[in-house]
Amino acid sequence: MTWRFYLLVPVLLALSACAPAGPGMHRSDITGIEGGFSERTLISVDRDHLLYGQVLALRQAGQTSLTVEIGQAIDGRHYRLRMDDAYRDGAALRFDGVSRxxxxxxxxxxxxxxxxxFIHLSAQDFSDAARRGLRAHLIGPDAMVEIxxxxxxxxxxxxxxxxxxxxP
Structure with missing residues (x-):
């Protein structure tokens, strides 16, 4: 991966903010981003949180990003969670937490x-998740959450x- 790949993260933030809840495709002539996304679905429920996830498979300038975007629903009972890391089976996953x-x-x-x-996945991890799903733990200053x-x-x-x- 090159440093240009990390430039995709801010664009992912902008794209996912307006992505619909259902599965679909996206192509922008302005940013050069194209790809597909899943529906948003509940991935973790607890007395302290409701977390949703959406899978994104995007490409920009020849760089592919296979990502799980994670967001939290606020319903008046649940407080905002801040997360710093993600782990699966004791191994760290590449995770970009949102601090604002x-x-x-x-x-x-x-x-x-x-x-x-966002959890960023390799092509192999994405392929494995397409067969078995992805079970992971998010860890941050507010909680440890299984998704x-x-x-x-x-x-x-x-x-x-x-x-x-x-x-392909």
Whole structure:
């Protein structure tokens, strides 16, 4: 990976803020980003939080990003969670937490939530998740949270990206 790949992260933030809740495709002639995304679905429920996830399979300038965006619904009972790291089976995953209050839209809650962060996956990890789903733990100053992103979400993003010719 080159440093240019990390330039995709701010663009991912902008794209995901306006991505619809259902699966679909995106192409922008302005940014050069194209790819597919899954529906947003509940990936963790607890008395202290409701977390949603959406899988993104995007390409810009020949660089591919396979990412799980995580956001939190705020319903008046749950407080905002800040997360710094993600782990699966004791191994660290590449995670970009969001340190400021970025709006997040969750199905049934409108845009009253907060973006929590992004898990970036290798092609092999993405392929494995498309078969088995992704179970991971998010760790931050506010909590340790287990999440499960169903295999169907990875399959949806993969299908959409394949229809656009972004992934084989």
């Amino acid at each position: 209050r970025e709006e997040y839209c969750a199905p049934g809650f409108g845009c009253r939530g907060y973006r929590t962060g 499960f992103v169903p295999a169907e979400q990875f399959q949806q993003a993969l299908r959409q990206a394949q229809l656009m010719g972004v992934l």
